[in-house]
Amino acid sequence: MSLTAVAKAIADERVSSREVTQSCLDRIAQWQPKLNAFMAIEAEEALKAADAADAALAKGGAKGVLHGVPLAHKDMYYDKGKVVTCGSKIRRDFVATTTSTALQRLKDAGTVRLGSLQMVEFAYGPTGHNVHYGAVHNPWALDHITGGSSSGSGSAVAARLTFAALGSDTGGSIRLPAHFCGVTGLKTTVGRISRAGAMPLSQSLDTVGPLARSAEDCALLLGLMAGADPEDPTAITGPLPDYRAAAQGSIKGLAIGVPAAFYVDDLDSEVARILDETIAVLKGEGASIVQVELPDQRQLTAACQFVLATEAAAFHKRWLIERPQDYGSQVLMRLQNGLAISAVSYLEAMRWRGPALAAYLAATAGVDAVIAPVAPMPAPTIAESDVGNSPDAEAVIQRLTRFTRPVNYLGLPSLAIPAGFTAKGLPVAMQLIGRSFDEATILKFGAAFQRATDFHARVPKLA
Amino acid sequence: MTRPTAKQIKAMAEVAGVAVDNDVAARIANSIGPAFEGFAPVAGTLPFDLEPATFLLVQNAKVSQ
Numbered sequence: 001m002s003l004t005a006v007a008k009a010i011a012d013e014r015v016s017s018r019e020v021t022q023s024c025l026d027r028i029a030q031w032q033p034k035l036n037a038f039m040a041i042e043a044e045e046a047l048k049a050a051d052a053a054d055a056a057l058a059k060g061g062a063k064g065v066l067h068g069v070p071l072a073h074k075d076m077y078y079d080k081g082k083v084v085t086c087g088s089k090i091r092r093d094f095v096a097t098t099t100s101t102a103l104q105r106l107k108d109a110g111t112v113r114l115g116s117l118q119m120v121e122f123a124y125g126p127t128g129h130n131v132h133y134g135a136v137h138n139p140w141a142l143d144h145i146t147g148g149s150s151s152g153s154g155s156a157v158a159a160r161l162t163f164a165a166l167g168s169d170t171g172g173s174i175r176l177p178a179h180f181c182g183v184t185g186l187k188t189t190v191g192r193i194s195r196a197g198a199m200p201l202s203q204s205l206d207t208v209g210p211l212a213r214s215a216e217d218c219a220l221l222l223g224l225m226a227g228a229d230p231e232d233p234t235a236i237t238g239p240l241p242d243y244r245a246a247a248q249g250s251i252k253g254l255a256i257g258v259p260a261a262f263y264v265d266d267l268d269s270e271v272a273r274i275l276d277e278t279i280a281v282l283k284g285e286g287a288s289i290v291q292v293e294l295p296d297q298r299q300l301t302a303a304c305q306f307v308l309a310t311e312a313a314a315f316h317k318r319w320l321i322e323r324p325q326d327y328g329s330q331v332l333m334r335l336q337n338g339l340a341i342s343a344v345s346y347l348e349a350m351r352w353r354g355p356a357l358a359a360y361l362a363a364t365a366g367v368d369a370v371i372a373p374v375a376p377m378p379a380p381t382i383a384e385s386d387v388g389n390s391p392d393a394e395a396v397i398q399r400l401t402r403f404t405r406p407v408n409y410l411g412l413p414s415l416a417i418p419a420g421f422t423a424k425g426l427p428v429a430m431q432l433i434g435r436s437f438d439e440a441t442i443l444k445f446g447a448a449f450q451r452a453t454d455f456h457a458r459v460p461k462l463a
Numbered sequence: 464m465t466r467p468t469a470k471q472i473k474a475m476a477e478v479a480g481v482a483v484d485n486d487v488a489a490r491i492a493n494s495i496g497p498a499f500e501g502f503a504p505v506a507g508t509l510p511f512d513l514e515p516a517t518f519l520l521v522q523n524a525k526v527s528q
Contacts, residue, residue: 347515348507436521
């Protein structure tokens with residue numbers, strides 16, 4: 001059952017919040033020993049909250065559209081009074097004194113907290129490895145990575161342990177777990193959702209977004225979380241589109257751009273096949289297919305690395321001085337990279353962002369969205385991607401994030417949708433890259449694709 | 464734009480207030496070098512009147528359409 005469906009079932013009192021919450025907890029008990037997707041499981045509190053939600057509903061007091069729906073989120077969203085580890089040893093005992101705006105808006109809609117989800121240390125890594133709390137496992141193949149940094153979110157949503165989960169995307173951290181775990185993930189436009197109370201990594205690139213079972217569910221969650229916030233002046237003001245209505249719309253007459261280069265180069269053969277099949281489905285649903293010549297994406301990747309590395313190093317400087325031994329070796333290595341970038345180089349990368357976005361938008365002016373693989377390959381094994389702090393580590397990271405980072409640098413929205421499976425049964429996703437603040441159109445494309453296919457509805461079996 | 468050497472990185476890190484040893488500086492040089500090469504076609508070519516806030520103008524121009 002999807003988030004949208006379960007919320008309606010609870011609202012219609014066809015099922016109670018306790019029944020749904022208990023069902024999630026039962027499934028968590030089965031899967032957690034295999035997946036390590038949860039950082040904390042709060043069964044007793046969740047059932048108590050579910051009972052309260054049922055009692056309120058019986059009295060006609062539904063809080064909102066997600067009344068009584070159990071959810072868990074990446075352990076970097078501050079929740080007042082709760083420990084928020086950020087996947088780190090340094091914040092192992094950090095108790096939040098505020099609640100993040102995104103999380104509060106979901107609470108205001110009536111959600112029940114199941115606990116918190118695992119993540120890469122300080123959200124700085126694309127694989128899902130975590131030396132402090134252990135790797136999170138892919139429910140489709142336990143010896144394969146989940147992708148990161150929203151590793152627990154991808155794994156838990158795929159295994160149906162939660163109906164949806166918040167992730168964050170600074171260099172691919174929502175889309176990569178969506179790709180490797182076979183779920184739908186929405187990276188929002190920079191500024192679309194408030195980041196107040198979300199652990200920072202890079203103030204210029206950080207975005208909040210959901211991982212869920214469908215584009216329709218992502219539309220529901222985006223509508224609840226988006227919009228202005230006095231606690232975050234970078235969150236944009238102005239009216240919001242009706243995302244749920246957009247997701248119901250037809251894509252007839254819309255155009256999808258297929259890059260002529262970069263995103264179609266050096267693909268694993270099965271990823272290439274699934275890209276072609278996805279394009280064929282979209283065409284069958286009425287979209288026109290247009291080849292687009294994009295500006296050099298390699299320069300965007302390099303600029304993204306300058307911005308991300310520098311801003312992350314600045315956020316972490318105090319701990320880099322006082323507690324370097326408390327970081328995992330790979331995360332420490334990546335944070336230290338920021339020390340090698342001069343202020344002039346960083347500011348050049350920031351100054352180029354406007355012209356780079358303008359050039360991209362001009363190149364894609366004739367299309368409503370661009371399609372590209374999320375990554376050139378399906379999930380590698382945990383062993384083959386565990387590069388620690390070896391000299392080759394950054395090369396491995398660069399290959400994994402090759403197709404995600406340009407989107408972060410340009411601040412664009414991108415929806416990752418499950419688009420097929422390899423012969424070995426590993427999921428593969430495509431990303432639909434939209435224009436600035438036009439999440440509605442990519443949700444429309446994604447939902448149309450999901451009405452025509454069932455990849456998003458497939459569920460892994462416990463081995 | 465040339466990639467920084469380990470010796471330069473060691474000096475930069477020290478100025479930044481986060482000292483690193485020779486091995487770490489060498490590893491950083493190897494790790495971050497490709498980004499300098501990737502950005503080289505852009506570095507030093509940007510016009511004088513361009514500031515970072517241009518990004519927000521471009522983003523928001525599209526909102527109003």
